[in-house]
Amino acid sequence: xxxxxxxxxxxxxxxxxxxxxxxxxxxxxxxxxxxxxxxxxxxxxxxxxxxxxxxxxxxxxxxxxxxxxxxxxxxxxxxxxxxxxxxxxxxxxxxxxxxxxxxxxxxxxxxxxxxxxxxxxxxxxxxxxxxxxxxxxxxxxxxxxxxxxxxxxxxxxxxxxxxxxxxxxxxxxxxxxxxxxxxxxxxxxxxxxxxxxxxxxxxxxxxxxxxxxxxxxxxxxxxxxxxxxxxxxxxxxxxxxxxxxxxxxxxxxxxxxxxxxxxxxxxxxxxxxxxxxxxxxxxxxxxxxxxxxxxxxxxxxxxxxxxxxxxxxxxxxxxxxxxxxxxxxxxxxxxxxxxxxxxxxxxx
Amino acid sequence: xxxxxxxxxxxxxxxxxxxxxxxxxxxxxxxxxxxxxxxxxxxxxxxxxxxxxxxxxxxxxxxxxxxxxxxxxxxxxxxxxxxxxxxxxxxxxxxxxxxxxxxxxxxxxxxxxxxxxxxxxxxxxxxxxxxxxxxxxxxxxxxxxxxxxxxxxxxxxxxxxxxxxxxxxxxxxxxxxxxxxxxxxxxxxxxxxxxxxxxxxxxxxxxxxxxxxxxxxxxxxxxxxxxxxxxxxxxxxxxxxxxxxxxxxxxxxxxxxxxxxxxxxxxxxxxxxxxxxxxxxxxxxxxxxxxxxxxxxxxxxxxxxxxxxxxxxxxxxxxxxxxxxxxxxxxxxx
Numbered sequence: 001x002x003x004x005x006x007x008x009x010x011x012x013x014x015x016x017x018x019x020x021x022x023x024x025x026x027x028x029x030x031x032x033x034x035x036x037x038x039x040x041x042x043x044x045x046x047x048x049x050x051x052x053x054x055x056x057x058x059x060x061x062x063x064x065x066x067x068x069x070x071x072x073x074x075x076x077x078x079x080x081x082x083x084x085x086x087x088x089x090x091x092x093x094x095x096x097x098x099x100x101x102x103x104x105x106x107x108x109x110x111x112x113x114x115x116x117x118x119x120x121x122x123x124x125x126x127x128x129x130x131x132x133x134x135x136x137x138x139x140x141x142x143x144x145x146x147x148x149x150x151x152x153x154x155x156x157x158x159x160x161x162x163x164x165x166x167x168x169x170x171x172x173x174x175x176x177x178x179x180x181x182x183x184x185x186x187x188x189x190x191x192x193x194x195x196x197x198x199x200x201x202x203x204x205x206x207x208x209x210x211x212x213x214x215x216x217x218x219x220x221x222x223x224x225x226x227x228x229x230x231x232x233x234x235x236x237x238x239x240x241x242x243x244x245x246x247x248x249x250x251x252x253x254x255x256x257x258x259x260x261x262x263x264x265x266x267x268x269x270x271x272x273x274x275x276x277x278x279x280x281x282x283x284x285x286x287x288x289x290x291x292x293x294x295x296x297x298x299x300x301x302x303x304x305x306x307x308x309x310x311x312x313x314x315x316x317x318x319x320x321x322x323x324x325x326x327x328x329x330x331x332x333x334x335x336x337x338x339x340x341x342x343x344x345x346x347x348x
Numbered sequence: 349x350x351x352x353x354x355x356x357x358x359x360x361x362x363x364x365x366x367x368x369x370x371x372x373x374x375x376x377x378x379x380x381x382x383x384x385x386x387x388x389x390x391x392x393x394x395x396x397x398x399x400x401x402x403x404x405x406x407x408x409x410x411x412x413x414x415x416x417x418x419x420x421x422x423x424x425x426x427x428x429x430x431x432x433x434x435x436x437x438x439x440x441x442x443x444x445x446x447x448x449x450x451x452x453x454x455x456x457x458x459x460x461x462x463x464x465x466x467x468x469x470x471x472x473x474x475x476x477x478x479x480x481x482x483x484x485x486x487x488x489x490x491x492x493x494x495x496x497x498x499x500x501x502x503x504x505x506x507x508x509x510x511x512x513x514x515x516x517x518x519x520x521x522x523x524x525x526x527x528x529x530x531x532x533x534x535x536x537x538x539x540x541x542x543x544x545x546x547x548x549x550x551x552x553x554x555x556x557x558x559x560x561x562x563x564x565x566x567x568x569x570x571x572x573x574x575x576x577x578x579x580x581x582x583x584x585x586x587x588x589x590x591x592x593x594x595x596x597x598x599x600x601x602x603x604x605x606x607x608x609x610x611x612x613x614x615x616x617x618x619x620x621x622x623x624x625x626x627x628x629x630x631x632x633x634x635x636x637x638x639x640x641x642x643x644x645x646x647x648x649x650x651x652x653x654x655x656x657x658x659x660x661x662x663x664x665x666x667x668x669x670x671x672x673x674x675x676x677x678x679x680x681x682x
Contacts, residue, residue, distance in 0.1 A: 057492075157359075160359065160363065161363055161366055161367075163659070164363050164367065164652060164655055164656045164659065165367060165370070165652055165655075166610075166611070166613065166614030166648070166651045166652055166655055167611070167614055168614040168615060168617050168618070169614050169617055169632055169647070169648050169651055170648075172617065172632075172633070172636055173374055173636070173644070173648070176636060177374070250496075254498045257498065258498060258500050258618045259618070261500060261618070262617075262618055262621055262633065264633075264636070276504075280504065285504065285507070285508045285512060286512060291508075294504065294508075298501050298504075298505075301498060301501065302496050302497055302498075302501065305495070305496035305497075305498070306492065306493065306496040308496075309492050309495050309496055310492065313492065
C-alpha cells in the first residue's frame, strides 16, 4: 500500500490553490494581513464553494446534509414532539395518519419523532469521529513526513501497528470496557484507529511537499517547525484531508449504526440503530404492517451517507485539478496521479 | 533490497507480538477484571470454591495467583503454541472452535471480495469506455447509491425477502441441520445455499466503490500518451483494452484488494450475526456477550493476524506485479 501513495502524492503536489496563493502573496512585499486574509478566503473558501455549487452532486450533497442539520435544529428547539411509548395508535403505516407521517412502532411511538430526536446525537458523533480521525492523521502524517528521521520512523511504526488492529472488534471490546454514552466520545472510539491509514498516506504526500522551494526557503530563514508545518505544509494537503473527513464521517455512520443495531454499543437514548434493533427483534421482518418500522431508520441512514458521499465526490471535483479541467472541457489531464485509494479504509 | 524484505518480515512478527500483548492487556482492562467475573460465574455454575482457581488457570492458561510478568509469559507462551485455553461458554478448546469457524469466514469474505472486485472492475471499465454517456451517468449514480447502503441493511432486507417471504433460501446457519459434516455433494450444496445471502449482501454494497475507482483509473490511463501511441501504431482494440488500459488501471487496485480482504474480516462480526453464520465474527460476538474472554481474545487475535498478513503480502507482491514501483519502500529513504 505504501507504493500507491506515491501516486496520490503527485496529484497533490500539482494542486493549484495553495501554491498559487503563496506565490502571489510573497511576490508583493506590502500586503497587509487583512489583504492576505481576504485573498486566502477568496482562493480557499469562496472559489471552491462556487465550483462546488456549480457541480450538481455537491449541491445535492450539501442540500441533504443541510436537511439533516435542519432536522437536528427541529429536535434541539423542540419543534417536534419527543418520542415516548403509547403516544399514538400502534402500527400506524407510512402517511396513514398525517399527525404521525412516518407511522408508529409496536409500542405506539412516533417514528418521525424517533428519527428527528436521534439526529443531533448522530451528527455530533459523526463530526467528532471525522475530526478525530483527520486531526490525528494530519498531526502524525505531517510531523512524521516533515521531521523524518527517527521521529518519522517511530510515528510510522506506530501507525502501522494501529492499522493492523481490526476496527470493529476493537471498538466492540472498547465499548464494553468503557461503556461510553457521550456521542462525542462514541464517535472518537468508533474511529479510534481510522487515522492510521490516512496518516500514512498524508505522510507520503508531505515527503514530496517538504522538498518544495518555499519550504526550503522557510527553513533557511529559520522559521520554526510548527510554523512551517502549519503555514507551508498543511495548506497543501487540505483538499485531500477534507475529502477524507467526509469518508471518515461516513464510516462512523455505518459502523455506529451497525453496532447499535447489534446491541453492542451502550445507549441511553433512542437512535436509528437502536430503532433498527428494536424493529428487527420486534418482528418487523415478519409482518408487512410493521415493515415501515424497519425501513424508516434505514432510509435515514442511507440518506445521510448519500449526502456525505456526494459531498466527498464533489469535493474531490473541487480540489482535484485534473478532474476540474476535465469538467470544464479541457480534457487533457494536468497531473499524472492515480485516483486516491479510498478503498483502503472503506470497511463497511 | 533483500534487507527490506527481512525488515518487513521482522515487522510482521513484531506487530503480531505487540497485538498479543495488547490482548493480554485488554483482558486485564475489562470491567471488574476477568478473574473476578469468571470466579463469580464458576461459583454460580456450582464449581467448588477450592477448584475455582485451578479451573481459571486451565481456562486461560494463566494462574491468577502468579505475579503479572509470570502471567504474561505464560499467556504469550501458550499463544505462541496455538493454545488459547478453553472457551468458557462452549466448554471446548478455543483452538478447536476457531479452526471450525475460520473456513466459513474465509470462504464468505474471499468470495464476496473477489466478486466485488470483478463486478466493480467490469462496470467501471465500461463506464470509462463510454465516459459521459447515459450509461456512465446512470451507473455513476447507481454506484453512489450502492456505496451508501450499509451491508447490514442489504442483509436484513434480503433475509426478509428471500428467506422469510419467499422461502427460497435458509435463514440461518452454515449448512442444513440434517446434513452430515463431510465432504459430499449434499454438504457442498447445502453450504453453498447457506452462503448465498451472506455473500450477496457483503458484495453488493462494495461494488459501487470499486466501480468508481476503476472508472477513475481507466479514464486516467486512457488519457495517457502511450495509449494514444498504441492507437497510432494500429494495435488491435482488444490488445489496447487488455494490455494497456485494463492492466494499468487494475494494478493500483491490487493492494486495495488484499487490504480490503483483511479489513472485511472484521466486518463479519455484524454480517455473521445477522445470518447466524457460525464463523469467526459470530463467535467473537457470542464470546463478547457471554464474557468468554479466552474465546474473545483468540478471535480478535486471529482476525488481526489475518489483517497483518494481508498487508504484508500486498506490500511484498506489489513491486513484483507492478514494475513501475521499486521495492524497498521509497518513503523509508527519507
